[in-house]
Amino acid sequence: MKNAKQEAPASKGRHLILGVFGILLGLSGLFLAIMGAQLVTLGGSWYYLLAGFGLLISGVLYVRTKPAATLVIGVVFVATVIWALWEVGFTFWPMVPRLAPFLVIGLLAALLHPWLSQGRHRAASYGGAAVFAGVLAVGFYALFIPHGVIEGEPSLAVQPQAKGTDKATDWSHYGSNPAGTRFSAQTQINKDNVDKLQVAWTYRTGEIAEGASEYQNTPIQVGDTLYTCTPTSKVIALDADTGEQRWTFDPKAQNTKTWNRCRGVSYYEPAKVEHPLVFADLKPAKPAQGNSCAKRIVQVTMDARLISIDAETGKPCEDFGDHGSVDLTAGLGRVMENVPYYAYTSAPTISRNLIILGGWVFDGRSLDEPSGVIRAFSADTGELVWAWDLGNPDITKLPPEGETYTRSTPNMWSTPAFDDELGLVYLPLGNQQPDFWGGTRPELTEKYSSAVVALDMATGRERWTFQTVHHDLWDYDIAAQPSLYDVPDGKGGTIPALIQLTKRGQIFMLDRRTGQPIADVVEKPVPQDVAAGDWVAKTQPYSVGMPTFGADPLTEKDMWGATFFDQLMCRINFKKLNYNGEFTAPSTQDTLIYPGYYGGFNWGGGAIDEKTGYLFVNDIRIPQVVKLVPRENVDLSHLKSGHGVGSTYPMEGTPFVIDHKGFNSPLGIPCQSPPWGVFAAVDLNTRKKVWERPAGTVEDAVINGVRANLPIPLGMPTLGGGATTASGLVFYAGTQDYYLRAMDMATGKEVWKGRLPVGGQATPMTYLSPKTGRQYVVIVAGGARQSPDRGDYVIAYALPEKE
Structure with a gap:
């Protein structure tokens, strides 16, 4: 009797646990079946409907304590494995949401x-549980290993360590040099000692990159001084060895509260210009008085002023x-006072004695926005030398009295490169x-x-x-600075090349x-559906002679999620979207844009090792969803007008406004399978991909207010590019984690990583101090994109002085 009384509560407890497990399985199955049926009606996979029924049946059997429940679970699990292998093979990240839930269910089912x-098959059950637990443990370990990696072969690369220099060379341009290669000939920091890098100095600007501001600056270095700028256009000179402030210049630029950026400043030294351009109609430059303005820092402010500053004192050049x-x-005509429609974000380009400028125009506001005119000014006097008005080539300087440069023409908000020998400047x-309706x-x-x-530098x-997109309706503007490099011609010579990301x-x-x-490059036909009043090009250019990154069309099989629930919802949402590949034109339906208008490759651009001809790239793989809304259906007085995802572009003068949102799962995770960004190398000599690996981890990512805190290398979107050295290293920041x-x-x-106080979204640079002979690597850190952690740091790394 005693044993019977003891067994009764135990039996009730077991029934309760089995019942709860069965109810959870049944509810999960019911959800999968209902939503799976919806997916089937959209032409999608039948798997979720069938798996849902299987879980529902199993749940009922668990509630009724029938041993057949385990058999049904086993059948569903085996079918799931077969289905997953058929869809995605053995690729790790696509497998995770497909198999991980069933591994957990299988483990619990084996234990129960x-x-x-009634105690039968105990050994087999626990053995099965051990197998499931082992596979889950291996899977958990595998979360922290990079997947989808293409490894480079050391023997294939020229070993460049002996080909550098131990002499101080300046990083005097935004991209290191006029060619925009972001290459340094320094070799002091190399693969053998880079693991000893440590913080040499830190400077804080006092301007936190919050609100509309992003700290995306790459400093320049000339001699023993480093020059940087803040998002609201302040310029700061620092001692290159200590980080001590030498001077600051505050232009008191108007805070736009919309798009505050300063990606760089430029340097001009008249005495070092070997072949200055001569323009008869310009007043002659005044010789420097003593040392005043013999060396100059040139800055363009957020409120559209071009400023020349004495590089030694920080005082304006009068x-x-x-x-x-x-x-x-x-x-320019009307530029809007309260909401600036014209500003400047990138470093000005100085070629010989010219300052060449484009400008940032507020995306998607109106058919009537400021011109994208390209202008060149005298670096000595500030006089306008030439203008290239894309809509009226007859205007070569200022427009006639009472007129403006052609409104709303394509603009150049990024950075040019130039070839002084050819006398050409290359504009991206x-x-x-307004971007999405043309x-x-x-x-x-x-x-x-x-x-x-x-453009001809002398005449404009x-x-x-060369057009990379015809009749662009997707905001695929060229964001990256061109890179100039001479590639083999196959006959023993070279061809002067331009590489455009x-x-x-x-x-x-x-x-x-x-x-x-x-x-x-070949022209390929593209979908022809288009919104009312617009048109699309019949073909688009594809660079088939070079590798592509993140450009494969998305399919239902590419949909992802942290669980099978949100993966299913991503599949349903994907099937509902207007999407027929890369060039699906925006419409009055939700339309998927992939690669998205953030890239692909954004303004960080590429870096080239000038010794080997390797091109280093990093990308973004985050699609967007847009929708054209007829203007008459919109209350314009309550329009949430902003920039990018989560906003609406008013597109004044068109029949539509356009809504923007991300393509995310219900958990706020991107709907397509990782990686969402990679680091990679391309050999420009062979035009082949050399290596590729996921860019960074989710360690510092914050989703729905929760920080991941796990260094899982999913591969995250990146901003900012790389910097290369002759010692065989490429440096990167710009990831979502803080390194x-x-x-x-x-x-x-x-081979090394240094922890940053906040994330960065800038390109690093490096230089050798002419005073101490010490090589530094410098990065600004103001906060990763979408991160709540913000800062104002300029951080220099170097080897310990004893090294």
Whole structure:
């Protein structure tokens, strides 16, 4: 009797546990079946409907304590494994949401089976549980291992350590040099000692990158001084060895509360210009008085002023413009006072004695926005030398009295490169406003949207144009600075090449003398559906002679999630979208844009090892969903007008406004399978991919207010590019986790990383101090994109002094 009384409560407890497990299984199955049925009606996979029924039946059997419950679970599990292998093979991340839930269910089912079978099959059940537990343990361990890695072969790369220099060379341009290669010939920090890098000094600007501000600056270095700028255009000079502040200059720029950026400043030293351009109609430059303004820092502010500053003192150069400043709104017409429609984000380009400028235009506001005119100013006096008006080539300086430069033409918000020997400057152009509807765009300017254009530096006249997207309706403007490098011609010589990265993940290699492709480009037909009043190009250019990144069309099988529930919802949402590949035009339905308008490759651009011809890239793989809404259906007085995901572009003058949102699961995770960003290398000599690996981890990612705190290398979106050295290293920050990394450029393996106080979204730079002979690697850290942690740091790393 005693045993019977003891067994009764135990039996009730077991029944309760089995019942609860059965109810949870049944509810899960019911959800999968109902939503799976919806997926089937959309033409999607039948798996979820059938698996849902299986779990529902199993749940009922568990509630009724029938041993057949385990059999049904086993059948569903085996079917799931077969289905998962058929869909995605053995690729790790796509497998996770497909198998992980069933491994957990299988483990619990194996542990519970002896209760269903009155103690029979105990050994087999616990053995099965051990197998499930072992697979889960291996899977958990595998979460922390990079997947999808393409390893480079050290023997394939030229070993460059002996080919560098121990002499001080300046990082005097945004991209290190006029070619924009972000290459340094320094070798002091190399693969053998990089693991000893430590913080040498830290400087704080006092301006936290909050609200509309992002700290994306790459400092320049000239001699023993480093020059940096803040998001609201303050310029700061620092001692290159100690980080001590030498001077600051505050232009008191208007805070736009919309888009505060300063990606760099530029340096001009008149005495070192070997072949200055001479313009008869300009007043002669005044010789420097003593040391005053013999060396200059040139800055463009957020409120559209061009400023020349004495590099030694930080005081304005009085002989430049109006007491050191030039108003860049001249000739632009209406630029909006409360909401600036024209500003500047990138470093000005100084070529010989010219300052060449484009401008940032607020995306998607109106058919009537400021011009994308390209202008050149005298670096000595600030006078306008030439203007290239994309809509009216007859305007070569200021517009006639009472007129403006052509409104809403494609603009250049990124950074050019230039070839002094050829006398050409290469412009990465943006899109014609308002980005997502182009029914009224004039033929003259159509050819310049999302194109790279070569201008004669001396005259500002067009020499050639190559368009990367025809009639761009996707905001695929060219964000990356072109990179210039001479590639083999196959006959023992070289061809002067221009390498252009695009938001599409395409890499175009052009002859920079003519604009003709060196690597094959073909025109491919694209979908022809389009919104009312607009049109689409019949074909689009594809760079088939170079590797592409993140450009494969998405399918239902690519949908992902942390669980099978949100993966199923992503599948349903994907099937509902208007999507027929990369060039699906925006419509009045929710339309998927992939690669998204953040990239592909954004403004961080590429870096080239000039010794080996390796090109290093990092990308973004985050699609967006847009929807054209007829203007008459919108209460314009309550329009949430902003920039990018989560906002609405008013597109004044068109029949529509356009809504933007991310393509995420209900848990706030991107719907497509990782990686969402990679680091990679391409050999420009062979035009082949050398290596690829996921870019960073989720360690510092915050989703729905929760920080991950796990260094899982999913591969995250990156901003900012790389910097290469002759010692065989490429340095990267710009990831969602808070690190500066050094990677072996031959293999892609991480050889060092330094923890940052907050994330970065800038490109690092490096230099050798002429005073101490010490090599530094510098990064600014103001906070990773979408991160709540913000800062104002300039951080220099170096080897210990004893090294």
